[in-house]
Amino acid sequence: MSSKTKILVVKLKEIIYTVLFVVLGIILIVLLFILITGRSHKKDTSPVSVTTYSPGVYTSSIVLASNPVDIEVVVDDTQIKSVNLVNPSESVETMYPLISSSLSDIASQVIKNNSTENITYSQDARYTSIVLIGAINDALEKAKR
Numbered sequence: 368m369s370s371k372t373k374i375l376v377v378k379l380k381e382i383i384y385t386v387l388f389v390v391l392g393i394i395l396i397v398l399l400f401i402l403i404t405g406r407s408h409k410k411d412t413s414p415v416s417v418t419t420y421s422p423g424v425y426t427s428s429i430v431l432a433s434n435p436v437d438i439e440v441v442v443d444d445t446q447i448k449s450v451n452l453v454n455p456s457e458s459v460e461t462m463y464p465l466i467s468s469s470l471s472d473i474a475s476q477v478i479k480n481n482s483t484e485n486i487t488y489s490q491d492a493r494y495t496s497i498v499l500i501g502a503i504n505d506a507l508e509k510a511k512r
Contacts, residue, residue, distance in 0.1 A: 417445055418482070420510040426453065427505035429498055431466075434459045438470075438499065440506040447481055450474035450503055465492040470499050477503060 420442040427438050437453035452470050460467065469492040476486050483504050488496035 418511065419445055420447075420507070423510065425506040425509045427502040427509070429502045431459050431498075432462050436466075438502040438506060440503060440510065442507070442510045445481075447478055447507070450477055463495060465495050466499070468492070469495045472496075473499055473503070483507070 422443045439451045439453045441448040
């Protein structure tokens with residue numbers, strides 16, 4: 368009886384590459400499984416935050432062409448009731464004709480959203496609107512408890 372002995376020669380480099388590709392394949396499959404199943408089962412469990420204010424009238428001043436202009440914000444416990452321009456001088460209204468219309472557009476959105484986030488404004492009055500929203504934010508910071 369003669370048995371033929373077979374010798375199999377495997378290079379160490381080939382074994383390392385094979386093991387490396389198998390491990391990377393397993394990691395890829397696990398990550399895809401987590402990606403697919405992980406997002407569909409998550410629920411938003413964060414509590415809804417309600418901003419509370421100290422009821423009252425709060426003002427914030429801005430200076431336009433060396434003329435002070437006050438923005439008045441009226442709030443109750445949880446809501447913004449109104450946003451107004453207080454005693455604008457004639458020179459401010461002449462030099463900044465979009466200030467009144469911009470504030471009325473912004474005020475209606477602030478009252479509706481109960482915040483200054485996600486406010487849209489006209490590109491014609493972009494800079495005026497940014498200044499007004501900043502002043503409203505300052506007044507609301509004073510009102511927060």
